[in-house]
Amino acid sequence: MQLMTNYRLTRLALSISCLASMGAAQAMAQSTGEAGADQGYPRLVEQNVRSKLSFISEGDRRLGLGPNGATKSNEAGLDIKPEWVWQLSPHWRSKLRLQAFAATGQVDVSDEIGGTTTDGFFALREAWLDYNGLSDYPGESIRFGRERLKEDSGMWWDDDITLVRWIFDTSLLDTTVGVAQKFAELRTDDNELQEDEQDIGRFFAHTRWQWRKGHYLGFLATHGQGYGDQADEFAARGQAVDDSFTDSLTWTAVQADRNYFDWHSHDAFQYFASVAAVNGTDTVVGTDPGAPSGYSTHERDVSGWAADLGARAQLLDMPRWVIGAHGAVASGGGEPGESDAFRQTSLESNRSRFTGTRSQVQRFGEAIQPEWTNLRVFTFYTALSDRDTWDANLLYHRYWLGDEAGTLRSDLVEPGFTGASDDLGQSVDLVLGYYGDSASTSWAAFDVRLRGGVFMPGDAYGDEADDTRHRVVVDLSKRF
Known part of the structure; x- marks a missing residue:
């Protein structure tokens, strides 16, 4: 059941990403074609991809006191966050931000989602009007x-x-x-x-x-x-x-x-x-x-x-x-x-x-x-x-x-x-x-x-x- 849930979530995240990318490309094409003239709505006003390569080294979380051995780690992670901001009309604006993360092992990404360890995921971070x-x-x-x-x-x-x-x-x-x-x-x-x-x-x-x-x-x-x-x-x-x-x-x-x-x-x-x-x-x-x-x-x-x-x-x-x-x-x-x-x-x-x-x-x-x-x-x-x-x-x-x-x-x-x-x-x-x-x-x-x-x-x-x-x-x- 969990495997099926993860599969559906993965498919959902990828679908959202593809749709957003196509929408962004269309908006950019529209922007190019209307250079020098007033643009219509909706239009893409901001698009970027933030990428981050991280190297993470940690000592034992149990401080040498745990019965199940040490939990030291030395890992690397790659984090990619694409985001788009659209002006839908003079008064309406929207934002979509996704995330893809992968690591060589279990790491804590505490500057993003503290308290959990992971070796990779797709995520929907923001989607608002x-x-x-x-x-x-x-x-x-x-x-x-x-x-x-x-x-x-x-x-x-x-x-x-x-x-x-x-x-x-x-x-x-x-x-x-x-x-x-x-x-x-x-x-x-x-x-x-x-x-x-x-x-x-x-x-x-x-x-x-x-x-x-x-x-x-x-x-x-x-x-x-x-x-x-x-x-x-x-x-x-x-x-x-x-x-x-x-x-x-x-x-x-x-x-x-x-x-x-x-x-x-x-x-x-x-x-x-x-x-x-x-x-x-x-x-x-x-x-x-x-x-x-x-x-x-x-x-x-x-x-x-x-x-x-x-x-x-x-x-x-x-x-x-x-x-x-x-x-x-x-x-x-x-x-x-x-x-x-x-x-x-x-x-x-x-x-x-x-x-x-x-x-x-x-x-x-x-x-x-x-x-x-x-x-x-x-x-x-x-x-x-x-x-x-x-x-x-x-x-x-x-x-x-x-x-x-x-x-x-x-x-x-x-x-x-x-x-x-x-x-x-x-x-x-x-x-x-x-x-x-x-x-x-x-x-x-x-x-x-x-x-x-x-x-x-x-x-x-x-x-x-x-x-x-x-x-x-x-x-x-x-x-x-």
Whole structure:
């Protein structure tokens, strides 16, 4: 059955790709034939193919503690993303973005779809329609379809999802409100969502107001409403589950910053502050001697909080040299029947331009990439760049558990905590970027990026854990 599903998805992805390519070719021919005259609709306004060759090296995810041996890997991957944007009429616009990925072995593509390993797939990444005829504001529209929903910090939303949303974007106010749901991954290798992400309807809203030149205030809200019966199914089968299932959870956050994610900024001092909370209920599967299967479901109250505070100083303007520091905390712990642990929305990537350069950097470390839960992190970084063509970022992270008895989830490292210490460890990251292709039309120009990190486990992992774990990714990219 799974094989047949994958075959149908592969055929669907290839069909969409072929149809889009034929439509693009027709639009380009029309454009050539109508040079010098007003074009009709629909017309192709943008077409490109982003290709990326990656070399990925990782240390043992089990830190030498796993009973089934090490999970080291050294692999290569090829990623191709064609996309098309059409102007269908004066007020209607559409976008289609596909992806084909292949690797020499199982790798984690955590800058795209964290938490899963794969050796290849075809995928539908984006397919949406946008209508901007609601008012005279050029920045107001309504959009529906599958889109990459993202906000600047990457700690709330950075994922492909099916949605309907209203967009209002002006020089002083940027607002969006909508509803969304993940129905499937729309990938040929693993189309099914993870159990804890299935059957969740979402409402989201974000507004960012420039109250003073370069200074912004923001408010973010997300509500997840679960309506599935996955927890009951696990309990009936007598299976334990590490994660909980969303029942009704609401996230809110207040943010303030001074051009913090603008790598073109010349500000001598910049700041970012975010305070957040999650409240509601979830469902867990636990042991129950009185149940026929030995397991039953239990509703649990959830009340967690988190904060992230950062500041950056510019020491030189050209090349731009900055130093900065962040302190982030997310609550952990709880009692029977309730959880005090903060958790993220499951739409996050934790990847953003928070170092003040063009490079997207993992907020909590390239070699460990933990979720923002039951965690305290101090981060110090320095970065050098010319703002457009190249940059270099050096970061140091120090980690502690919020609750020694609690857990910490990570896309790359299995927990294995001893429960005897809150010392999670430390890590060092080096991220280099050269963007030769972006400013050149030469076929010989490429973008080159290196993301390297080393994680050094602390006492929370015990004395038997490996001293270090590395993850290094080298990307060679070209846009056609």
